[in-house]
Amino acid sequence: MIIARVVGSAVSTVKEGKLVGRKLLVVQKATPENELYGEPFIAVDTVGAGEGELVFVAEGSSARHTEATVDAAVDAAIVGILDSLELNHKTTFRKE
Amino acid sequence: MIIARVVGSAVSTVKEGKLVGRKLLVVQKATPENELYGEPFIAVDTVGAGEGELVFVAEGSSARHTEATVDAAVDAAIVGILDSLELNHKTTFRKE
Amino acid sequence: MIIARVVGSAVSTVKEGKLVGRKLLVVQKATPENELYGEPFIAVDTVGAGEGELVFVAEGSSARHTEATVDAAVDAAIVGILDSLELNHKTTFRKE
Amino acid sequence: MIIARVVGSAVSTVKEGKLVGRKLLVVQKATPENELYGEPFIAVDTVGAGEGELVFVAEGSSARHTEATVDAAVDAAIVGILDSLELNHKTTFRKE
Amino acid sequence: MIIARVVGSAVSTVKEGKLVGRKLLVVQKATPENELYGEPFIAVDTVGAGEGELVFVAEGSSARHTEATVDAAVDAAIVGILDSLELNHKTTFRKE
Numbered sequence: 283m284i285i286a287r288v289v290g291s292a293v294s295t296v297k298e299g300k301l302v303g304r305k306l307l308v309v310q311k312a313t314p315e316n317e318l319y320g321e322p323f324i325a326v327d328t329v330g331a332g333e334g335e336l337v338f339v340a341e342g343s344s345a346r347h348t349e350a351t352v353d354a355a356v357d358a359a360i361v362g363i364l365d366s367l368e369l370n371h372k373t374t375f376r377k378e
Numbered sequence: 379m380i381i382a383r384v385v386g387s388a389v390s391t392v393k394e395g396k397l398v399g400r401k402l403l404v405v406q407k408a409t410p411e412n413e414l415y416g417e418p419f420i421a422v423d424t425v426g427a428g429e430g431e432l433v434f435v436a437e438g439s440s441a442r443h444t445e446a447t448v449d450a451a452v453d454a455a456i457v458g459i460l461d462s463l464e465l466n467h468k469t470t471f472r473k474e
Numbered sequence: 475m476i477i478a479r480v481v482g483s484a485v486s487t488v489k490e491g492k493l494v495g496r497k498l499l500v501v502q503k504a505t506p507e508n509e510l511y512g513e514p515f516i517a518v519d520t521v522g523a524g525e526g527e528l529v530f531v532a533e534g535s536s537a538r539h540t541e542a543t544v545d546a547a548v549d550a551a552i553v554g555i556l557d558s559l560e561l562n563h564k565t566t567f568r569k570e
Numbered sequence: 571m572i573i574a575r576v577v578g579s580a581v582s583t584v585k586e587g588k589l590v591g592r593k594l595l596v597v598q599k600a601t602p603e604n605e606l607y608g609e610p611f612i613a614v615d616t617v618g619a620g621e622g623e624l625v626f627v628a629e630g631s632s633a634r635h636t637e638a639t640v641d642a643a644v645d646a647a648i649v650g651i652l653d654s655l656e657l658n659h660k661t662t663f664r665k666e
Numbered sequence: 667m668i669i670a671r672v673v674g675s676a677v678s679t680v681k682e683g684k685l686v687g688r689k690l691l692v693v694q695k696a697t698p699e700n701e702l703y704g705e706p707f708i709a710v711d712t713v714g715a716g717e718g719e720l721v722f723v724a725e726g727s728s729a730r731h732t733e734a735t736v737d738a739a740v741d742a743a744i745v746g747i748l749d750s751l752e753l754n755h756k757t758t759f760r761k762e
Contacts, residue, residue, distance in 0.1 A: 283611065283612045283613075283644070283645055283646055284611050284612070285610070285611060285612060289465055289466060290410065290463060290464045290465035290466065290470075291463075291464050292434070292460060292462075292463050292464075293460070293461040293462045293463075293464075294434070294458040294459060294460050294461055295459070295461055296425050296426065296458065296459040297425060297457060297458030297459070298424055298425060298436075298444045298445075298455075298457040298458060299444075299445065300443070301457060301458060306434075306458075308410060308463060308464075308465060311609070313609060313610065314578065314596060314610050319609065321407070321409060321415065322381070322409065322410050322465070323379065323380050323381060324379045324380070324381060324434050325379075328586050328643075329584050329585060329586060330584065333466075333467075338580070338582070338594075338612050340586075340643040340644065340645045341645050342438050342439070342440070342630050342631065342645055343438065343439045343440065343535070343630070343631045343727070344630070344631065344633065344634060344642075344643050344644055344645040345440065345643065345645075346440060346443070347588070347634070347641055347642060347643040347644075348586045348587075348588075348643045349586075349587065353443055354440075354443060355424075355436040355440050355441065355443040355444045355455060355457040356379070356436065356440055356443075357379055357436045357437050357438055357440040357441075358379055359586075359643060361585060361586040361589060361643040362582040362584065362585030362586060362589060362594075363582060363583070363584040363585070364580060364581070364582050365581040365582055365583055366580070366581045367578060367579075367580050367581075367596060368578045368579050368580075368581075368596075369577055369578035369596060369610070370577060370578060370621075371621075374578075385561055385562060386506065386559060386560045386561035386562060386566075387559075387560050388530070388556060388558070388559050388560075389556070389557040389558045389559075389560075390530070390554040390555060390556050390557055391555070391557055392521050392522065392554065392555040393521060393553060393554030393555070394520055394521060394532075394540045394541075394551075394553040394554060395540075395541065396539070396540075397553060397554060402530075402554075404506060404559060404560075404561060417503070417505060417511065418477070418505065418506050418561070419475065419476050419477060420475045420476070420477060420530050421475075429562075429563075438534050438535070438536070439534065439535045439536065439631070439727070441536065442536060442539065449539055450536075450539060451520075451532040451536050451537065451539040451540045451551060451553040452475070452532065452536055452539075453475055453532045453533050453534055453536040453537075454475060481753055481754060482698065482751060482752045482753035482754065482758075483751075483752050484722070484748060484750070484751050484752075485748070485749040485750045485751075485752075486722070486746040486747060486748050486749055487747070487749055488713050488714065488746065488747040489713060489745060489746030489747070490712055490713060490724075490732045490733075490743075490745040490746060491732075491733065492731070492732075493745060493746060498722075498746075500698060500751060500752075500753060513695070513697060513703065514669070514697070514698050514753070515667065515668050515669060516667045516668070516669060516722050517667075525754075525755075534726050534727070534728070535631070535726065535727045535728065537728065538728060538731070545731055546728075546731060547712075547724040547728050547729065547731040547732045547743060547745040548667070548724065548728055548731075549667055549724045549725050549726055549728040549729075550667060571707065571708045571709075571740070571741055571742060572707050572708070573706070573707060573708060599705065601705060601706065602674065602692060602706050607705065616682050616739075617680050617681060617682060618680065626676070626678070626690075626708050628682075628739040628740065628741045629741050630726050630727065630741055631726070631727045632726070632727065632729065632730060632738075632739050632740055632741040633739065633741075635684070635730070635737055635738060635739040635740075636682045636683075636684075636739045637682075637683065647682075647739060649681060649682040649685060649739040650678040650680065650681030650682060650685060650690075651678060651679070651680040651681070652676060652677070652678050653677040653678055653679055654676070654677045655674060655675075655676050655677075655692060656674045656675050656676075656677075656692075657673055657674035657692060657706070658673060658674060658717075659717075662674075
């Protein structure tokens with residue numbers, strides 16, 4: 283799963299049936315040091331993530347394997363909020 | 379799901395059986411500020427999107443999880459029209 | 475689905491069982507103006523496409539959702555031949 | 571499957587239901603000579619891999635085809651620990 | 667399917683259950699002229715491919731659609747050995 287930061291949100295009135303009621307967040311990939319890279323995209327939130335939080339995102343068919351997204355036309359879902367990351371025995375990120 | 383703008387349309391007479399009758403639009407990835415990037419590709423429209431609109435596109439197997447595309451050889455489907463996008467508490471896009 | 479041009483063909487005697495009898499074409503991605511880019515790859519033809527034609531290709535699991543490829547180890551299938559493409563209300567490609 | 575090195579670990583208290591109890595490691599792609607490249611991401615460990623080990627990672631829906639990840643929202647799983655790699659008849663990596 | 671050349675092999679004692687007994691080869695993408703590009707990765711051989719041979723590889727869920735890989739955590743499988751490739755009516759590769 284990619285490491286990503288929640289950077290915003292999206293509003294969509296006209297959307298495919300099974301997406302109605304889903305929380306659409308804008309996320310951007312991040313390094314373990316919480317530096318952003320790549321272009322933002324939209325992911326369905328399944329864990330109550332908030333703006334600024336570092337999360338991990340399941341992509342592809344795996345994004346449909348949550349209670350909130352089952353069988354929906356979703357190819358990216360936030361499936362966890364990161365508390366901390368450790369790289370080479372050094373903490374690179376800790377949630378405040 | 380990627381953010382994309384509808385930039386055109388495609389006509390195809392000879393196509394795989396389950397694609398007959400599907401509306402084929404040309405889309406291109408866009409930033410949250412509605413700037414285009416990447417190369418255009420073809421997506422099936424499932425929400426009545428029009429040229430120039432900012433939409434989001436489900437890719438891969440998730441593109442088959444709409445009423446219009448179920449079990450079809452489709453790997454990209456427009457699944458929502460964007461009304462607005464907010465990044466870092468600033469509106470970067472609003473539909474006119 | 476990506477826009478691609480048929481640029482050649484492949485011959486393979488030794489191949490996985492369900493691929494026997496499948497027509498293997500070499501395709502390369504193309505812009506809506508029919509300019510090639512990226513590296514060529516192999517796609518199964520499901521619509522009778524010929525060399526030089528502009529087509530669109532379904533990738534991933536969706537490539538198995540045609541009559542010719544069902545349940546086969548195929549991750550790219552030509553699923554339509556393009557007659558024309560229109561971008562920003564201008565025709566960028568028309569089949570001759 | 572990509573070749574990757576385990577470079578760290580992730581802690582996440584709030585995560586999607588079926589991910590509870592899964593060991594989340596941070597991995598980074600590696601060449602057959604064990605040189606890192608690309609950005610780190612998170613994979614579920616299914617084989618007891620340890621930090622510093624060279625492993626191979628199944629991505630996409632195949633990441634759900636292990637006992638530890640079946641039906642979970644997982645798009646990357648460590649599915650083997652590499653003992654050695656040989657390229658052009660030369661050993662490029664051997665586990666110590 | 668991507669065009670690739672078999673450049674080596676991998677040994678892994680500790681691996682996910684359904685991968686036991688599978689032949690793990692190291693492959694690298696190749697142009698139709700048999701020039702290598704990209705980083706090597708691991709694919710399960712399903713057709714008896716040997717080092718140096720030009721093959722084609724099914725990726726993603728399609729890699730599980732062979733007799734040797736059904737339901738295994740495999741995201742890349744060699745599914746055919748190339749005899750020849752023709753581009754723009756010129757033979758770019760012929761197996762010796």
